[in-house]
Amino acid sequence: MNTPHRFLPATRKEMDDLGWERPDVILVTGDSYVDAPAIGAAVVGRVLERSGFKVAIIAQPDIQSDRDITRLGEPALFWGVTGGSLDSMVANYTASGxxxxxxxxxxxxxxxxxxxxAVIAYTNLIRRHHKGSPVPIVLGGIEASLRRVPHYDAWQNRIRGSILFDSKADYLLYGMGERSVVELARALASGDSPDDIAGLCRKSDAPVPGYLELPPLEEVKKDKEAFARMFTAFKANADAITARGLVQKHDTRYLVQNPPQPPLSEGELDDVNELPFTRELHPLCSSMGEVRAMETIRFSIATHRGCYGDCNFCAIALHQGRTVSSRSEDSILRETKTLTTLPGFKGYILDAGGPTGNMYGFECEKKLKKGACSDRRCLYPSVCPALKPDHSRLISLLKKMQRVPGIKKVFSASGIRPDLVLADKKKGDLYLKEVVAHHTSGQLKIAPEHTSDKVLSLMGKPQTELIRFRNRFLELTEQAGMPQFLTYYFMAAHPGCGQKEMEELARFCRTELHTRPEQAQIFTPTPSTLSTLMYVTEKDPETGKPVFVEKQKEAKERQKAALKGTGQGHGRDKGRKPAGDRKKHATGPGRKPGRHKGSPRKKNR
Incomplete structure (x- = not known):
């Protein structure tokens, strides 16, 4: 049974206090141990604990010694290894290297x-200091999930094989792993084979009958066309309803990827988020200093997961799924009330949202029954009529959260999709009015990414009616008497984007938006995105036509500088506060921890 307000043990003393000789599972993570529903290792640990397993955590172990990796002994069932909330290479290096x-x-x-x-480093650390141990090592989290098949590694400028083989681990759980990790633990505890668990990757001496065979590793390393065929088949088999299992030869053995787990139901998602998290930093970690992400994590609420935006440069849809799963209103309100009881809570929920703030509460009924469409996307090239955007549930939720005793403000800091707002003819404007009046902390985030039709097409982003949305936002801001502004996220050096396109974007920002964007990021070719495939092949995967790809670091920096107007004063959008007044909003309620374009925009298992 769960014990409320207790950390999972991270020290030998905590294990001794619980009377444990050894845990069933030890989780090793590249993040500090924050016990909160936004942190994957904490969620996996709590889910296993609820299922009756003894779970301990080792956070950010020293890889130069056995000091950390041996302090809890060996687990009875398996080691769980994750690089943390971000791919470690994205966490450690900028887009310019x-x-x-x-x-x-x-x-x-x-x-x-x-x-x-980190995933490889931690697996090697375990093997080095627990030599001869029969206990399997299981990979999970965003780094393992997106590197589960051969992938382009920008930091080495080459195709690497599956991280399951590179790390010499035993199993890999991809996607959001709450259901699969419990199934794995039960199988290992009972002595059953875990080989058929959905969402699991393993090694095999032979192909699996009925599974789709991808081009072998040696071929995709040498041939860009083979790499493209592999990735296209891999991406096409990512939906839980329609996916086939995949198999691929790696030297003399085979990588086996079972079809993905279905998304969690509303009730399952409620249960996961209402597990007895302390929402604190473990004392062993806090003794080393504060963790900046705690500013937002402690007082934020996840309302949903998944993303049907499926942008080419983003990995959320591949990791969390193209189907959006929403929590129940009752569950979110219970969590809201819980936050008001926590020490240090000042009345502000810093974010209520998901990968995108306004995807809560509606999904395509056809997708839920038959799976994601293979021939079109939900939001590109325009909002699909079958999706039927409806912000009514989200409006109701925000209003009810705002009325909970002890709540001053509930902020929507995740960023919103303007195209969804504009496509909802009945409730879209009412939602925007509600957000402007009650749920914006000085700035509202939107991510048009670019304005060039050509570049947007290669991004898988629609040409949003940006000016129309902006003007309506400013009208509502003025009506509400709130000195607020839009924060625009733009991207430089995406495949198809050259200096000319960035200068045109810069002119648009100056003449139409009356601003120089402060949020500009150089495209990073992260593992397993369609944009990275374009970066490698220099071709449009849909048409086969050549695509210009900027690969020179200095030229990428020039693109970014053209947009930001480096060395020049920042212009002001109408309705924006002067820079001196805006500064307090940039660090006040609603601010998110640093994110990196091309990486998942929310924390992932």
Missing amino acids: KKRKRCDYTPGGDNIRRPDR
Whole structure:
């Protein structure tokens, strides 16, 4: 049974206090141990605990010694290894290849505790200091999930094989792993084979009958066309309803990927988010310093997961799924009430949302029954009529959260999709009015990414009626008497984007938006995205036509500089506060921990 307000043990003393000789599972993570529903290792640990397993956590172990990796002994069932909330290479390096000095998930903030290729480093650490152990090692989390098949590694500029083989681990659980990790633990505990568990990757000496065979590793390393065929088949088999199992030869053995787990139901998602998290940093970690991500994690609520935006540069749809699963209103309200009882709560819920703030509460009925469409997307090239955007449930939820005693403000800091707002003819404007009046902390985030039709097409992003949305936002802002502004996220150096396109975007921002965007990021070719495939092949995967790809670091920086107007004063959008007044909003309620374009925009298992 769960014991409320108790951490999962991270020290030998905590295990002794519980009377444990050894845990069933030890989770090793590249993040500090924050016991909150936004942190994958904490969620997996709590889910296993609820199912009757004894779980311990080792956070950010020292890879140069046995000090950390041996302090809890060996688990009875398996080691669970994750790089943390971000791919470790994205966490450690900028798009230009510079080492990141700060980490929002590390005590003290100095980026010195998460190793490069953390999943491989931690697996090697376990093997080195637990030699001869029969206990299997199981990979999970965003780094393992998106590197489960051969992938382009921008930091080495080459195709790497599946991380399951590179790390010499035993199993890999991909996607959001709550259901599959419990099934795996039960199978290992009972002595049954876990080989058929949905969402599991394993090694095999032979192909699996009925599974789709991908081009072998040696071929995709040498032939860009083979790599493209592999990735296209891999992406086409990512939906739980329609996917086939996949198999691929790696040297003399085979990578086997079972079809994915179905998304959690509303009740299952409620249960996961209402597990007895302390929402605190474990004392062992807090003794080393504060964790900046705690600013937002502690007082934020996840309302849904998944994303049907399926943008080409983003991995959320591949990891969390193209189907959006929403929590019940009652569950979210219970969590809201819980937050009001926590020490340090000042009345502000800093974010109520998901990968995108306004995807809560509606989904395509056809998709739920038959799976995601293979011939079109939900939001590209325009909002699909079958989706039927409806913000009514979200409006109701926000109003009810706002009325909970002890709540001053509930902010929508995840960012919203303007195209969904504009496509909802009945409730879209009412939703925007509600957000402007009650749920914006000085700034509202939107991510048009670009304005060039050509570049947007290659991004898988629609040409949003940006000016129409902006004007309506400013009208509602003025009506509400709120000095607020839009924050625009744009991207430089995406495949298809050259200096000309960035200068045109810069002119649009100056003449139409009356601003110089402060949120501009250089495209990073992260593993297993369609944009990364374009980066590698320099072709449009849909048409086969050549695509310009900027690969020179200095030229990428020039693209970013053209947009940001480096060395020039920042312009002001109408309705924006002067820079001196805006500064307090940038660090006040609603601020999110640092994110990196091309990486998942929310924390993932």
